[in-house]
Amino acid sequence: DVKVTQSSRYLVKRTGEKVFLECVQDMDHENMFWYRQDPGLGLRLIYFSYDVKMKEKGDIPEGYSVSREKKERFSLILESASTNQTSMYLCASSSGGPLAIYFGEGSWLTVV
Amino acid sequence: QKEVEQNSGPLSVPEGAIASLNCTYSDRVSQSFFWYRQYSGKSPELIMSIYSNGDKEDGRFTAQLNKASQYVSLLIRDSQPSDSATYLCAVKAGANNLFFGTGTRLTVIP
Numbered sequence: 169d170v171k172v173t174q175s176s177r178y179l180v181k182r183t184g185e186k187v188f189l190e191c192v193q194d195m196d197h198e199n200m201f202w203y204r205q206d207p208g209l210g211l212r213l214i215y216f217s218y219d220v221k222m223k224e225k226g227d228i229p230e231g232y233s234v235s236r237e238k239k240e241r242f243s244l245i246l247e248s249a250s251t252n253q254t255s256m257y258l259c260a261s262s263s264g265g266p267l268a269i270y271f272g273e274g275s276w277l278t279v280v
Numbered sequence: 281q282k283e284v285e286q287n288s289g290p291l292s293v294p295e296g297a298i299a300s301l302n303c304t305y306s307d308r309v310s311q312s313f314f315w316y317r318q319y320s321g322k323s324p325e326l327i328m329s330i331y332s333n334g335d336k337e338d339g340r341f342t343a344q345l346n347k348a349s350q351y352v353s354l355l356i357r358d359s360q361p362s363d364s365a366t367y368l369c370a371v372k373a374g375a376n377n378l379f380f381g382t383g384t385r386l387t388v389i390p
Binding site: 208209210211213258266267268269270271272273274 | 311312314316322323324325326329331368370372378380381382383
């Protein structure tokens with residue numbers, strides 16, 4: 169089974185703090201993704217990476233950055249957290265091509 | 281026009297009935313089609329994938345694809361209360377372009 173692990177499940181951060189969300193996958197997948205999910209807005213792609221040290225902007229990259237130093241690990245960084253970044257963040261991975269992506273359990277972030 | 285459209289529901293069916301969930305997409309070069317189930321407060325879980333026209337069955341689930349009509353559906357037979365969840369349709373066009381619908385909320389009434 170594909171395993172995508174998000175180390176932080178529930179976080180509460182203050183406005184202006186730097187936030188790191190970590191994601192690790194154990195299936196040697198080339199592609200990794202970060203989404204956020206908000207009620208009524210569905211899943212929105214923030215960034216994805218198709219190889220180590222490679223990244224591409226998704227639909228809503230503003231206020232976020234990512235890091236992929238190793239194939240199995242993809243980090244999402246909020247440089248200066250704001251209240252409108254309160255959301256559920258989902259990491260996913262895939263082996264590319266026509267195949268599906270698999271999600272981690274999600275990280276619930278509240279910015280106060 | 282949104283790439284993937286689903287009726288947001290809620291869709292309510294009695295236990296034991298067939299639940300029918302529908303999805304339309306706009307990109308004619310779409311190659312792969314997926315259904316994810318998401319329980320409240322949880323992450324999406326892949327339940328079905330379909331790549332060619334026709335039906336694909338897996339247990340109580342059947343995915344149907346009609347590329348000419350740009351339509352994909354999910355049928356759940358003998359619906360159970362545990363099937364109550366939001367079902368997300370996803371369409372892939374190219375290696376990394378995966379588009380999600382906003383989901384249909386299904387409630388199975390005991």
